[in-house]
Amino acid sequence: MTPDDAPAAERVTAVGFHELDTRMFRRSWPDPQLRPPERGAIWVDRVRHLIGTDPGGCWVAERDDELLGIVVSFVREKMWLLASYAVVPDSQGLGLGQALLAPALEHGRGCLRGMLNASSDPKAVRRYHAAGFTLHPQMFVRGSPDRTQIPVVEHVREGTEGDFDLMDSVDRRTRGAAHGVDHELLIRQFRLVVSETSSAQGYAYLDGGVVLLAATDRRTASRLMWESIASSDDVLIGHITPENSWAVDVGLAARLELNQEGYLALRNMRPPKPYLSHGALM
Numbered sequence: 001m002t003p004d005d006a007p008a009a010e011r012v013t014a015v016g017f018h019e020l021d022t023r024m025f026r027r028s029w030p031d032p033q034l035r036p037p038e039r040g041a042i043w044v045d046r047v048r049h050l051i052g053t054d055p056g057g058c059w060v061a062e063r064d065d066e067l068l069g070i071v072v073s074f075v076r077e078k079m080w081l082l083a084s085y086a087v088v089p090d091s092q093g094l095g096l097g098q099a100l101l102a103p104a105l106e107h108g109r110g111c112l113r114g115m116l117n118a119s120s121d122p123k124a125v126r127r128y129h130a131a132g133f134t135l136h137p138q139m140f141v142r143g144s145p146d147r148t149q150i151p152v153v154e155h156v157r158e159g160t161e162g163d164f165d166l167m168d169s170v171d172r173r174t175r176g177a178a179h180g181v182d183h184e185l186l187i188r189q190f191r192l193v194v195s196e197t198s199s200a201q202g203y204a205y206l207d208g209g210v211v212l213l214a215a216t217d218r219r220t221a222s223r224l225m226w227e228s229i230a231s232s233d234d235v236l237i238g239h240i241t242p243e244n245s246w247a248v249d250v251g252l253a254a255r256l257e258l259n260q261e262g263y264l265a266l267r268n269m270r271p272p273k274p275y276l277s278h279g280a281l282m
């Protein structure tokens with residue numbers, strides 16, 4: 001995949017993920033072409049960043065000039081990560097997905113660990129299981145919070161680029177690999193908040209809920225999640241593994257709805273905690 005392929009690749013994911021997007025986000029865009037442009041723009045920006053920082057992990061399948069499938073993978077500190085993977089609906093289930101995943105997995109051959117957010121598509125789950133990933137079911141909370149339940153949030157401040165070293169160190173402690181250059185992308189796209197006391201640290205990117213959260217203890221993680229709930233009337237917080245039951249506690253205390261969707265797929269590692277992963281950058 002080249003940077004010029006990114007807009008057409010975004011269209012492949014819009015069509016390939018249409019059913020999942022509609023179910024997960026409860027926003028009905030009946031025609032995949034109607035996926036909100038701002039979501040598409042974030043996708044293109046992210047994929048160009050990943051091609052720029054790790055081109056060997058990104059591949060396309062094409063017939064004539066038409067893209068039929070895409071895979072976007074990348075490596076950070078000996079961890080292989082899968083950001084996006086889709087085949088257009090008419091070509092699914094015919095082996096194209098397997099052919100695309102093979103060079104992406106090969107790109108991560110020297111890695112110790114692997115991590116990705118899997119959809120509930122049974123075809124995707126078969127591919128990840130066959131590649132040696134263990135599947136950890138995930139929950140999400142969403143809805144309009146009961147504002148009378150939101151506590152005063154202390155020790156949380158706006159974050160800046162000056163916090164990246166602290167954040168990378170929290171990443172290594174929770175996830176086993178820093179996000180590194182990905183923080184440069186995330187801070188452009190989302191609001192960053194940081195919590196730092198003498199004994200605990202954590203950070204979160206927020207956008208109508210939590211986009212990514214990592215902390216050294218559950219109390220700090222809960223504080224950051226409360227900040228995300230306090231700053232939005234329409235909250236969606238996903239990627240909650242059972243190991244992160246503190247997030248279920250906070251979500252239900254705010255009277256959000258608890259649901260299940262997808263899996264955190266891991267190779268040679270335990271589910272990170274306290275941690276809510278980013279959908280594509282994990």
Ligand SMILES: CC(C)(COP(=O)(O)OP(=O)(O)OC[C@H]1O[C@@H](n2cnc3c(N)ncnc32)[C@H](O)[C@@H]1OP(=O)(O)O)[C@@H](O)C(=O)NCCC(=O)NCCS
Nearest residue numbers: 016086087092093094095096097098118119121122123124
């Ligand atoms: C996931 C995806 C990229 C895989 O691509 P694909 O071309 O469909 O994959 P393949 O045909 O190589 O493999 C699909 C596997 O599921 C099996 N399969 C096909 N149809 C199936 C169905 N309806 N239910 C369960 N399994 C099915 C196939 O037999 C094959 O398994 P096998 O190799 O063990 O026989 C594609 O299906 C897709 O775009 N899905 C929607 C978007 C998505 O969920 N992406 C993953 C994001 S994490």
